[in-house]
Amino acid sequence: MSVFKRDIETAHLDFPILHQQVNDRDLVYLDNAATTHQPKQVVSAMVDFINNDYANTHGRIHTLSERSQDRLNLGRAKVAAFIGAKDVDEVCFSYSATYGLNLVAQAYFANRLTADDIVLVSEMEHHSNFLPWQRVCEQTGAKLEIVPMLNDALDLDWLEQKLAQKPAVLAISHVSNVLGLANPLAEIIQMVHNNGTLVVVDGAQAVGHVEVNVAKLDCDFYVFSGHKMYAPTGVGVVYAKKIHWQQMIPWVVGGGMVEKVSLHGSTFFSGIEGFEAGTKNIIGVVGLSAAIDYIESFGVEKIHKHEIELAAYLYDNLSKDTRLKILGGSNRSALVSFVMDKIHPHDLVMLLDQQGVACRGGHHCAQPLLKHYGITSSTRVSCAMYTTKQDIDKFLTSLSIVCEMLDV
Amino acid sequence: MFSDDIRALYQEMILDHGRSPRYFYELESPDNTMEGFNPVCGDQVKIFVKDVDGVIKSSFAGSGCAISMAATSLLLEAAQGRDKAYVLQLIEYYREMLTNDLEPLEEKLGKLVVLAGVRSYPSRIKCATLGCHALKLAIENDNSIVATTE
Numbered sequence: 001m002s003v004f005k006r007d008i009e010t011a012h013l014d015f016p017i018l019h020q021q022v023n024d025r026d027l028v029y030l031d032n033a034a035t036t037h038q039p040k041q042v043v044s045a046m047v048d049f050i051n052n053d054y055a056n057t058h059g060r061i062h063t064l065s066e067r068s069q070d071r072l073n074l075g076r077a078k079v080a081a082f083i084g085a086k087d088v089d090e091v092c093f094s095y096s097a098t099y100g101l102n103l104v105a106q107a108y109f110a111n112r113l114t115a116d117d118i119v120l121v122s123e124m125e126h127h128s129n130f131l132p133w134q135r136v137c138e139q140t141g142a143k144l145e146i147v148p149m150l151n152d153a154l155d156l157d158w159l160e161q162k163l164a165q166k167p168a169v170l171a172i173s174h175v176s177n178v179l180g181l182a183n184p185l186a187e188i189i190q191m192v193h194n195n196g197t198l199v200v201v202d203g204a205q206a207v208g209h210v211e212v213n214v215a216k217l218d219c220d221f222y223v224f225s226g227h228k229m230y231a232p233t234g235v236g237v238v239y240a241k242k243i244h245w246q247q248m249i250p251w252v253v254g255g256g257m258v259e260k261v262s263l264h265g266s267t268f269f270s271g272i273e274g275f276e277a278g279t280k281n282i283i284g285v286v287g288l289s290a291a292i293d294y295i296e297s298f299g300v301e302k303i304h305k306h307e308i309e310l311a312a313y314l315y316d317n318l319s320k321d322t323r324l325k326i327l328g329g330s331n332r333s334a335l336v337s338f339v340m341d342k343i344h345p346h347d348l349v350m351l352l353d354q355q356g357v358a359c360r361g362g363h364h365c366a367q368p369l370l371k372h373y374g375i376t377s378s379t380r381v382s383c384a385m386y387t388t389k390q391d392i393d394k395f396l397t398s399l400s401i402v403c404e405m406l407d408v
Numbered sequence: 409m410f411s412d413d414i415r416a417l418y419q420e421m422i423l424d425h426g427r428s429p430r431y432f433y434e435l436e437s438p439d440n441t442m443e444g445f446n447p448v449c450g451d452q453v454k455i456f457v458k459d460v461d462g463v464i465k466s467s468f469a470g471s472g473c474a475i476s477m478a479a480t481s482l483l484l485e486a487a488q489g490r491d492k493a494y495v496l497q498l499i500e501y502y503r504e505m506l507t508n509d510l511e512p513l514e515e516k517l518g519k520l521v522v523l524a525g526v527r528s529y530p531s532r533i534k535c536a537t538l539g540c541h542a543l544k545l546a547i548e549n550d551n552s553i554v555a556t557t558e
Contacts, residue, residue: 342427346449346473346535354414363450376450376471401409406418
């Protein structure tokens with residue numbers, strides 16, 4: 001890693017998509033919690049790979065196959081180092097955070113939970129880290145219990161008391177996609193592990209935005225997707241401790257994960273290979289590798305600092321605005337969600353879009369959390385490494401213009 | 409700063425009905441109710457209908473954007489005191505207005521013509537039809553399903 005990190009203020013120049021007009025205005029892209037864009041370095045890495053080295057990896061059967069397998073292995077090693085995994089064999093490629101969380105729920109927990117077990121899911125989860133647990137509880141008879149919100153954060157006293165009942169697993173997000181709140185994961189994991197409960201972390205909003213070290217965190221499972229960290233859609237990662245991979249039963253079966261197949265039964269690879277059925281998204285892995293290189297050319301620490309400064313600037317400005325109410329407290333990473341008394345998020349987002357400003361309105365796939373706040377939708381403004389202070393200023397100006405037009 | 413199309417969409421009458429919807433209460437002892445839900449944005453509406461000597465009384469509850477609230481309010485206003493056949497025909501005219509490019513006829517639609525601008529914004533058509541789907545099903549007395557915009 002070079003000690004000469006790049007200046008983050010210039011990052012936006014690497015993203016051609018940001019430099020265009022939308023509805024006759026300069027685009028201001030503030031929907032980064034939904035997906036981030038890909039810098040030209042990521043795009044050209046994938047194009048180079050497609051033009052020169054791409055083939056199916058199975059068996060290293062010819063030269064291109066060999067090259068593709070090498071890229072896949074390199075990608076795995078790069079991801080492992082990036083998230084602080086002890087071993088490359090703890091990193092399994094999947095397709096999205098949603099797919100990865102379903103994999104963990106089905107391949108590990110569906111086979112071992114019983115009607116005597118308790119599954120804990122936090123109230124602030126994205127549906128992707130709620131529905132797989134709801135389903136696995138329906139399948140096994142295990143009891144689904146919700147770690148409730150207390151004001152603007154999870155009620156950790158409730159959690160501590162609940163641990164006396166020896167829950168089997170806690171599913172929790174690293175960073176909330178609605179509140180931008182980073183949960184105190186290290187503290188939570190230590191508390192929960194003391195009790196023997198396993199922890200599954202949804203890191204979709206965290207990787208590439210905050211420092212992630214799975215070994216230091218000591219989490220059992222950590223799941224994320226590439227497309228929220230400057231890589232393309234369709235590639236994701238499931239990290240699990242090696243001991244857990246050894247105890248999992250293949251969930252999706254097919255080519256690439258099987259040892260012997262006969263008409264009477266088959267045997268599967270053990271470890272991560274047993275969980276990568278089918279032709280992998282090799283191009284996506286090449287993109288993810290390039291995205292990690294790109295992030296590291298700035299450094300996660302610098303990116304994190306940049307994003308929280310922008311979010312704080314946004315928060316400070318919005319918190320003075322009496323027309324709206326911000327969800328959550330001032331402790332936040334890269335985003336701010338809010339509701340307005342007189343303008344519904346769907347109307348606001350459309351009118352901001354007319355000003356060239358892209359942000360998200362709706363329930364953000366977190367209906368239980370929104371219910372905690374007594375609302376059905378909110379407007380979310382989310383930053384990335386390429387967001388600038390000027391972007392936030394343009395958003396604030398556009399918000400005023402919309403309010404003026406609607407006489408609010 | 410906004411186009412004429414957008415200004416037309418958020419014109420006075422729509423903002424007024426969006427903020428102060430008419431017939432916005434739960435009808436007592438309704439003959440039928442029907443819920444509508446837009447899973448994309450979370451908008452929800454519940455329609456109440458009651459047949460009083462061949463005349464349909466209706467009301468609604470719920471929450472949603474200016475377009476969905478105003479559309480439901482204006483539709484119920486236009487439907488009050490009319491019989492079942494008239495209301496179903498009105499719904500049909502309204503749906504036609506949102507799905508074709510023809511000049512909307514005020515004699516058929518009354519104030520509902522203000523919603524014609526929605527058709528320039530495909531993402532908002534579901535907002536404008538949420539209440540109308542639910543009203544149609546409520547009147548047809550088919551409460552076996554929840555009306556969704558999907």
